[in-house]
Amino acid sequence: MLRRLVALAAVAAFTIPSAAQAQAKPKVVAATPEEAGAYLLIVGSCHDCHTPNWVESKGKVSKDSLMTGRSIGFKGAWGTNYAKNLRSIAARQDENHWYKVMTTADDGEGNLPMPYHNTALMNEEDIRNMYKYIKSLGTATVERIPRGAKPGEEPSSTYIDLNVKTPVPAVKKP
């Protein structure tokens, strides 16, 4: 009987997740932190904005240009901003700072369309692994990223207009 109870307890220990496990956020597991980071930057759509020509080439870009930012601006209520060169940023800033920026929207200073509302929900290890991968790429400068423009100011480069527009209703013919 005792042996049977012990056996049951052992099964329970394996099948019932502890409270901590149940609450833990899902995370990506790979052979190395860098490999997990590389994957997360793809499925997290980070390249779409931060790697030149990623969208147009469906991800077929040289390693040199990965995460080097885009010179096409995003214009909205916040003015016009640019997806920055994250290789330069990873070289300048340490991993803890990166984690803070991603989880606090740069202390509330960060603007759309950077999806800070999503990165804030990511697993800490995932956020750190993205940094580790970018850092492992080393620095590179491909496109010159223009300076941002204030609301109402004309941007200095090509931009995508993200302002909400309401169509003018069509005039009905009598």
Ligand code: HEC
């Ligand atoms: C829709 C376009 C877009 C996507 C998708 C996107 N970003 Fe950004 N990102 C931006 C823009 C634009 C900025 C500049 C934001 C600002 O001006 O506040 C930015 C800023 C950043 C910064 C702050 C750099 C600094 O100033 O310290 C980091 C870090 C960053 N992005 C990482 C990521 C990561 C990681 C992902 C994927 C999970 C991602 N971004 C996805 C557009 C994007």
